[in-house]
Amino acid sequence: MLNFIHQHRHKEPQVKRNPLLNLIRDNMSKPRSSVVKASDDQVTMYLYDAIDPWWGISAESFVSQLAAIDAPTINLRINSPGGDVFEARAIVTALRQHSSNVIAHVDGVAASAASYIALAADEVEISDGAFFMIHKAWTIEMGNADDLRTTAALLDKIDDSIANDYAAKTGKSKDELLALMTAETWLTAAEAKDMGFADRIAAAGGTNDAARWNLSAYANVPKALTAPPAPEPNRDRSTLERRMALLERIAP
Template sequence: MKTWYSICALDEGAEISIYDEIGAYGVSAKAFLADLGKLPDAAPLTLRLNSPGGSVFDAVAIYNTLKRHAGNVTVTIDGIAASAASYIAMAGDEIIMPENAFLMIHDPSGLVMGTAADMRSMAEALDKVGASLIKGYAAKSGKAEDEIAKLMAAETWFDASEAIDMGLADTLAAPVKMAARFDMSGFRNTPEAIVATMKAKADPVTVEPEPAPKPAVGSKAGPEPDPATIRTEAMAYAKTVVDLCRLAGQPQMAAGFLEAETSLEDVRKALIDARAAADPDISATHPQPGPAPQAKPWGDVIARTFKRKG
């Protein structure tokens, strides 16, 4: 299964890379923490970040584990540490930012579907997580929690110099070429420099592949697939699968679907069947208004929420 992180052993310690959306592809922080737990307690760690964020709950778990690690933790932001990724960065004993890197903090957000009680429960959870984030940023920067809270509410982006001045980073490094492109449309105040880079047709750090051999006489060769397009489609597929599973109340099924590369149509069918099996049929003894259970209303919800294109 594809994952959003890698951990490589070094002669002394290990290097961890988070170069994607945290919690993507159905891989949670549980797997990350299990791999991290295999390292010696006192091993020095180098964490390289280039991430638009992701699951804030996973990020808090990763931050807490890195803070408990006995060895020195050095964080280098290789481009972007936004949202949940910026909180993970705060676990570093030293945070290094190249001149053209960015760090962003904002209030946590979440998605819930259900009753008013469900939504109040989510709001309470986000308030608790937000308070935890504020304490983490304040502890690193030395700034007052009220000041941090205002910056988070405004979705504040810092370049390297600003982050260092704010106390959210320690060391300025030479500029780097951004190593990945992300969909930044979900953020309000993304700097134009990042938007332009993300929209660039060519990946600045991708080495041009050698020309493919010419096809044999009489054979047909289609156009070479665009790596950026493949990546975008893969990310969209993974996000849709995870969202569908969460919506259906079956988040544990996402990993299996992604590993098997199950079509979205089959994902929908499997989730509808799983939901139907999980919901007891009480209509015989307690008639319910509306359509019969065979109508499988969750199927309607999923279909309306994630309409197929084309």
Template sequence: MQTRESRPMPKSNYFQLLFENLKTKDRQFTVVNDVETGEAEIFLYDAIASNKEEAEWWGGVDPETFVKAVRGIDAQNIHLRINSPGGSVFAARTMEQALREHKATVTVHIDGLAASAASFLAMAGDEIIMSDGAMMMIHKAWTVSWGNADDLLAEATLLEKLDGTLAKTYAKRAGGDESTFADYMRNETWFTAEEAVSAGLADTIYDAEPVPKKEDSAHNAVHPNWHCHAFLKAVNRPEIQTYVSDEHRDRQIQRLNVLTCCALAVN
């Protein structure tokens, strides 16, 4: 019987992201609903998985669980707290829609990292607040595909459509031009809190004044330290995500090219 560690990992950046974070500590998905105050907090401190089976095997939050939790909230205000490396596009879209349809006012707090799919999930907020030192990353959609030339061309067409919808979401929230955000995605852009606010992807930076400690407060929560090697420009550091050297990135690209050539060689 295979364990999680021994199961072969599909040749996909998405599954690489899930695989690398299997043993990440302090990951959590929690909903704290205070009926008396009409305030609810959702802690999305995890990756975003495609479905329940995938979440059970690789870890992460699946859309079914997330949507059910959101629909069970009876509150005037929802505070979604994000520290996530992202994950499945369609799962995040499903989660995003659940937040948009809820009657509550949604405030998104990016406590640590909102990368990849987690970045456009954040766009569902009526207000987006980033902590000082938090980061947001947007990039073009990924997939893994097998088949003949027609199959691969069809997959590329689908990816282009996905990228178009994502650029539209960012531009609509930021009030900018879709082509601008398409360029950001193409270059796998990592935004600091200040840069995200400047680009219109966030509204404000959290004013780090001392706050009273209380149970279940995000200010007392332990943040997971995500591994983001699946992203070509990221290195894993607890306090910040930065760019790797050109030499390291070239080696990563060469590895990905080899994997792609191997996939295309299969009949």
């Protein structure tokens, strides 16, 4: 998901119909947990949140914790609905450059930006019952036709970059992967392994709680992951409402 925020000019607020803002709003009450736990020669990091510099796990906080680790093995446990593409890209770069052997464990869901963070690891293990999702980047934009074409070109470049990551891991062609991204494809653990996104399937472990997220912003969520919407959170609500109101007033 591409999470730079601009707003189309409309007479009525569009927040409820905007998938980017819905994903952030509906999951902001979930606990943030880029927590590091250490044992003798292994460290476990948890990416159990949306990837977002305001309402979830930021690249700054994640990478600073990662940089402090010198254990031979890092177990990166993932249960995330996705988030900001550029924050995720910074996390990917840090993981690839780290000297430790990184094992990604998809405990619940690795959706959107979380999917290519998983693929930055040296090994990918997905729990039986977990899901892996890939799709094309989203954004919100305003402006004239030239502005919109420029943004569309940027989105194409981002999709191409992400497809390269998927191709490097799976060995599949970029055209095939871009078609899967266009369709917003959700993969079971077995499908993720068969297609090369995961190296192996683990017995259920971690939380394996993919249904904790409100994924209604996405179009093709499997029934196994649908759940009643979480109640509106009180924490940070006033700040979020001010941010939403600002988005509605961007256009002159």
